[in-house]
Amino acid sequence: MRNTLLLVDGSSYIYRAFYALPDIRNIDNFPVGALYGTINMLRKLYKNYQATYIACIFDAKGKTFRNILYPAYKATRKKMPYNLILQIKLIHTAVRAIGWPILIMKGVEADDVIGTLAKQAIIKYNLKVIISTNDKDMAQLVNNKIILINNNKIYDRTAVISKFGVSPEKIVDYFSLIGDVSDNLPGVKKIGPKTAIKLLNQYHSLEGIIKNSNKIKGVIGENLRFSLNWLPKIKKLLTIKTDCNLTENIVSIPESLIIQPKDEKLLIKLLNQYKLKEKFLY
8 A cells, every 4th residue: 555654553463362272381491472462463464554654663662651640541451471571582583684774662552652753743744543442442543533442343433433423533542431351540430431422512622521420410420520630641542643753763653653575584593502493484
């Protein structure tokens, strides 16, 4: 696809591959399932879309600005399985070896790097953007030039509205009200999807709901007023950054995010070192 930037949420790919496949090991009993799964998904994705520009973005180690803002952020998530930890560096190396540029930026999440690249692509270079991820928060980025791919389902603006009941512009406000259990971010008590949609339709935005919270009656109104100090914070936590400084990571999208020639020597080295199946090369 010409004039298109294809962005992959590499961290979500790794987890998806790890849990979707059985515990595949080489003859030395070293786990390689997540490696095989991730590489296969990337190859299939590029074969299907063949974008002009591509990048695979991974989360960096350590805390991000969200952990500083809210120390309980993602605190309930289980630690990465040891058998997956063993494969991370290998996966990064293999992704580069098959020609994908990769980006890893400390202090922010992969989502923020993706958001920044997507914004640059459409504003600075007039590109279309495809984001491959299973992260529902990414729906906030969708517009007439940005679409999501999740498990082979395409989410454009219409599909986002059909799934969530609100437009992409209101996704952050929607999740601010109902919360995000996976990130350990509590919403307003007694407000579920239907109530959130109703409130957003009536007051247009989270700010409009906050401004008119005294007019909202019953338990919902009481719970909203109780959460007034929390709502701006959860919105900030849920909002994907689109202004990361990427100057230390790339020169520009056209210069840095083109598919690279496959590094046959490195792939053969990985194949021999980790005793991988020969199909790994192709």
